[in-house]
Amino acid sequence: MLELSILLPAILNGLTTGAIYALIALGLTLIYGVLHIINFAHGSLLMLALYGVFFLHNLFGIDPYLALPVAAIALFGIGYGLQRFVIGHASHGKDENILLVTLGLSVVIENLALYLWRSDTRTIETPYSFEVLDFGVAFIPVPKVVAFVGALLVAGLLWLLMTRTDLGRAIRALARERQGAKLVGINVEHIFAMSFGIGCACLGIAACLLLPSFYVSPQVGHAFVLVAFTVVVLGGMGSFVGALLGGLIIGVTESLGGLFLGESLGQLGIFLIFIIVLLFRPTGLLGQRT
Amino acid sequence: MRILIAILVFFLALLPLPLLIHSDFWITWLTLALFYAYLGQAWNLLGGYGGQFSFGHALFFGTGAYCTAVLQIQFGVNAWGGFVLAAVAAGIVGAGTGWLVFRYGLRGSYFALVTLAFAEVFRILANTFSFTGAGVGLLVPLQPGIAQMQFETKAGFFWLLLLLVVGCLLFTWWMQNARFGARLMAVRENEDAARALGVDPFSTKLLAITASGAIAGSAGAVYVQLFLYIDPNIAYGPAMSVEALLVPIIGGLGTIFGPVLGAFALHAIAEIGQLVFGEAPGLNLVLYGLLLVVMVLFLPNGLFGLGRVGFGSGALRRLFKRSAHA
Amino acid sequence: MLEIVQLSKRFGGLVVTNDVSFTVQSGSISALIGPNGAGKTTIFAQISGFHQPDGGDIRFEGQSIIGLTPERICLRGIARTFQIVQPFAGLNVRENIAVGAHLHRAGRRAALEHAESIAHRVGLGAQLDKPAAALTVAGRKRLELAKALSTDPKLLLLDEVMAGLNPAEIDEIIPIIRGIRQSGVTILLIEHVMRAVMNLSDHTWVLNNGRLIASGTPAQIATDPQVIEAYLGHGAAARMQAQRTGVHHA
Numbered sequence: 001m002l003e004l005s006i007l008l009p010a011i012l013n014g015l016t017t018g019a020i021y022a023l024i025a026l027g028l029t030l031i032y033g034v035l036h037i038i039n040f041a042h043g044s045l046l047m048l049a050l051y052g053v054f055f056l057h058n059l060f061g062i063d064p065y066l067a068l069p070v071a072a073i074a075l076f077g078i079g080y081g082l083q084r085f086v087i088g089h090a091s092h093g094k095d096e097n098i099l100l101v102t103l104g105l106s107v108v109i110e111n112l113a114l115y116l117w118r119s120d121t122r123t124i125e126t127p128y129s130f131e132v133l134d135f136g137v138a139f140i141p142v143p144k145v146v147a148f149v150g151a152l153l154v155a156g157l158l159w160l161l162m163t164r165t166d167l168g169r170a171i172r173a174l175a176r177e178r179q180g181a182k183l184v185g186i187n188v189e190h191i192f193a194m195s196f197g198i199g200c201a202c203l204g205i206a207a208c209l210l211l212p213s214f215y216v217s218p219q220v221g222h223a224f225v226l227v228a229f230t231v232v233v234l235g236g237m238g239s240f241v242g243a244l245l246g247g248l249i250i251g252v253t254e255s256l257g258g259l260f261l262g263e264s265l266g267q268l269g270i271f272l273i274f275i276i277v278l279l280f281r282p283t284g285l286l287g288q289r290t
Numbered sequence: 291m292r293i294l295i296a297i298l299v300f301f302l303a304l305l306p307l308p309l310l311i312h313s314d315f316w317i318t319w320l321t322l323a324l325f326y327a328y329l330g331q332a333w334n335l336l337g338g339y340g341g342q343f344s345f346g347h348a349l350f351f352g353t354g355a356y357c358t359a360v361l362q363i364q365f366g367v368n369a370w371g372g373f374v375l376a377a378v379a380a381g382i383v384g385a386g387t388g389w390l391v392f393r394y395g396l397r398g399s400y401f402a403l404v405t406l407a408f409a410e411v412f413r414i415l416a417n418t419f420s421f422t423g424a425g426v427g428l429l430v431p432l433q434p435g436i437a438q439m440q441f442e443t444k445a446g447f448f449w450l451l452l453l454l455v456v457g458c459l460l461f462t463w464w465m466q467n468a469r470f471g472a473r474l475m476a477v478r479e480n481e482d483a484a485r486a487l488g489v490d491p492f493s494t495k496l497l498a499i500t501a502s503g504a505i506a507g508s509a510g511a512v513y514v515q516l517f518l519y520i521d522p523n524i525a526y527g528p529a530m531s532v533e534a535l536l537v538p539i540i541g542g543l544g545t546i547f548g549p550v551l552g553a554f555a556l557h558a559i560a561e562i563g564q565l566v567f568g569e570a571p572g573l574n575l576v577l578y579g580l581l582l583v584v585m586v587l588f589l590p591n592g593l594f595g596l597g598r599v600g601f602g603s604g605a606l607r608r609l610f611k612r613s614a615h616a
Numbered sequence: 617m618l619e620i621v622q623l624s625k626r627f628g629g630l631v632v633t634n635d636v637s638f639t640v641q642s643g644s645i646s647a648l649i650g651p652n653g654a655g656k657t658t659i660f661a662q663i664s665g666f667h668q669p670d671g672g673d674i675r676f677e678g679q680s681i682i683g684l685t686p687e688r689i690c691l692r693g694i695a696r697t698f699q700i701v702q703p704f705a706g707l708n709v710r711e712n713i714a715v716g717a718h719l720h721r722a723g724r725r726a727a728l729e730h731a732e733s734i735a736h737r738v739g740l741g742a743q744l745d746k747p748a749a750a751l752t753v754a755g756r757k758r759l760e761l762a763k764a765l766s767t768d769p770k771l772l773l774l775d776e777v778m779a780g781l782n783p784a785e786i787d788e789i790i791p792i793i794r795g796i797r798q799s800g801v802t803i804l805l806i807e808h809v810m811r812a813v814m815n816l817s818d819h820t821w822v823l824n825n826g827r828l829i830a831s832g833t834p835a836q837i838a839t840d841p842q843v844i845e846a847y848l849g850h851g852a853a854a855r856m857q858a859q860r861t862g863v864h865h866a
Contacts, residue, residue, distance in 0.1 A: 111572035115572040272411065278403070473715065488767055
């Protein structure tokens, strides 16, 4: 039998990773919920953000946590621009076309990174990189604790933004009733781009929270993109609470899968969950049937 | 009839090339273009004619590649036998995934993502088991000779792939003029309307993904003999999936010659890119990605859509109409 | 030929088909009319297998067709058109019709020939090579009719094939439908264009709020007070009666 002393740390570790997954998935689910498009470039944009944070640290000595506002704003800008000028014009009436364009974007971003920065895996060293906190049952690295708390905080802020501000109301109106929102004078293209931008800003923040305990390489986005899709699908496309819950579940699944089956087979669990949820419960745990 | 003549012209024009061109570089280039045309033809069957955009055709390609490599290395099966069995195995994988995915009604973007996930699952599995050589991959022994599907000269592979591509052109032509093709295209355009006319979308799509998978699997078998090596990332990684869909999208979805045109255009562009920017990892894929974005944005009907302008229909006619009204 | 027995269907709490029974006679043209939202299209969807009823039975040529998929039902000999036309936009008119023609014809040539003859029958003969997406509203309605007809149906369900047409176009399509009946096809139609219903149908049922409220010849229906109330609201029957005694229209 496995002892709790092995199981509990694995679960705690899984939860910290899961919070980051949740944050990344929140961005994805926001974009899906409002625009009804699947952003395949989500993972490569995260990779781009990670490189941004990495260079801010290595070239200018800016701490990742201090870089947070910069990264968030930069990613927001990139997202806004992409939606407004590229993705927004791609559909020609078919969802698949948007998926193709975002796939194309991800291929471009990933391979440009490969060309510019080679395939080396890079990490940063901060004063707190190796600090740990004692939770009684387990020692958890400080950056992971910060990431967990930070991800939940951002999720809360995002919720406030969506429920308490005019922008949030406009976004929700658009998500629910596209024609009606147009009729009451909401600038659809602008709000679409804003939603896409906010979804990407989540990636900027996730990058800042992730880098102190993680690494960056051109392929890193690929690892995240299917995980993020799994989280979103599991939680229910477009559902906020679902993304949070899904993120934590997937984080723990991955961590336990790795414990029982080894690093590479552990990932298998994620993809199997993805396939099974899509086949048997495409609305996810908390999604609504459309 | 015109199309049959076009296929014949294509075949006769390419057939003597290895005798005329003595540069190994160009023969290899043509061989690779034909290889990707073949893979793209497989994707086009399901994606172009059936409207089911797979993001994971590496699933079938890789299964075919591993099937032939494992059979050859572990069981000493002849490469030609391996080629046939690779097609069968990939066809079975196609039927299996298709049965699951279409039974539960996954369409559009969801279909794309699930095929990708299936390819990832197979990649992880291939990375784990020892009979697939795990992460190290499999080296297929060099046994030159037509009996082993390996050729003394570069020209051999060129002719083999030319035959396969022409075979696929003929198959696509037949399909376009058969009941199956009519039903497949009807399902692509409007599933409910097709059902109302007595078309069973499930079995139609299942047949398409099985055939598409089998062809992609046979492409994997050829790949193994051509490069004598396979590993999980080549077999099941996203690069092959992207290439498989890029080729017909660039050439023209759901057209007979689209994948051939797309493969030659794509590799010409990649070649020019390499001349301009020098050899660097990732750069040709940057070009591919840009091309995909540009094509979907501006030429959703592929190069063939552009070609139709010349015949006075489609885009140009619409342009004239608009200016006439103005 | 077609027996609807106590058919019921609910969407959530809303009863859209409420204990509906009627029988369509072989060789007839029958009409199902009623105000918008009465549940006519839902009944078509249940007959053609796109929706499963919650209760009751649908019998075609004596056999229940409940639970069969739309494609099986089409194979049995029931073809439908869609109220919102559903052309195969990327195919031309000939190819559109050929999809249905393939149901009983494996060969391409036979299917295309059949498609052409159907196209001529519904007046699309001149537009065979046109992309379906380029057709006018009237053209699309005809294509919808042609597609259904191409499956060699015994029973044809026509869902508002005249909606959106101008009077001249309606005058053109009425003889086409009559011709289809003469060729031996039984027809059940949903229609709002009363002139067409009067002109074509042997028998008419009126549906309101998911329930049959009247049945008879078109002439009987037109004077039925319950029907008039359903269409025009309370007291309308009395007002019309008063009007009719005053002015008579042709």
